[in-house]
Amino acid sequence: MTTRYAALLRGINVGGHKKVPMAELRELLKELGHGDVATYLQSGNAVFSSESGDEKALGTALERAIERRFGFAVDTLVRSHEYLSAVADDCPFPAASLEGRQLHVMYFSEQVGPERLASIDAAAFVPEEFRLGDRALYLYAPNGLGRSKLAEALGKPSLFKGIVATSRNWNTVVKLVELTRD
Known part of the structure; x- marks a missing residue:
């Protein structure tokens, strides 16, 4: 197959x-x-x-x-x-009402547990937010990734040591679902 x-x-x-x-x-x-x-x-x-x-x-x-x-x-x-389709469908944020630059998915080589992110004080970054998914992390950055302090905190190599991580904005997430459809 x-x-x-x-x-x-x-x-x-x-x-x-x-x-x-x-x-x-x-x-x-x-x-x-x-x-x-x-x-x-x-x-x-x-x-x-x-x-x-x-x-x-x-x-x-x-x-x-x-x-x-x-x-x-x-x-x-x-x-x-x-x-890819499941990651898009499981998005905890209202993707349809956001601009693609405001929402990102960080894909991981393996499942990441909440203990890896325990050092991040999520309340300090509001209105920015993140949620874990299946080998993925969803990041809501209302002012875009380039201005995101939360993205900067999540980008510290020590957080995901030993794990491959790569991010895509929501437009790319959706396009990859479309391009991989049979």
């Missing part, structure tokens, strides 16, 4: 660092045997079809291929359409 996936690459094409041209990423995914390959934006979003049902193995294979091709490591999460 073929499954549609999104590959979420962390930290590429930001500020001129870790440049991965999307045409080359598409070519690399095809070389790995994937079909229906497409990319979205320049910030590390690719979609593809695969017979494999192992998201972790798919991500590891793509990470290795990127390192061989480009000479640097890129953390990569691969998620199925079903997972």
Whole structure:
């Protein structure tokens, strides 16, 4: 059975660092045997079809291929359409009434428990808020991510040590659900 996936690459094409041209990423995914390959934006979003049902193995294979091709490591999460759709459906914030820049999802390589976030005083950041989901964190930042003090606090490497985390704004979350639909 073929499954549609999104590959979420962390930290590429930001500020001129870790440049991965999307045409080359598409070519690399095809070389790995994937079909229906497409990319979205320049910030590390690719979609593809695969017979494999192992998201972790798919991500590891793509990470290795990127390192061989480009000479640097890129953390990569691969998620199925079903997972991406469930994350969008489970959003605890009123996504339909917000601008895409106000809502973000941080995807994690594994489940994150509330104990990791115990050091964050959520009340100190109101009206900004976050909620945990299934291997995801939803962030409501009414003034956008660039001005978000809560996003800055959540971005501390010590909070998610040992876990791959990569964020997408709500517009991208919705688009990836659409692009991975069969």
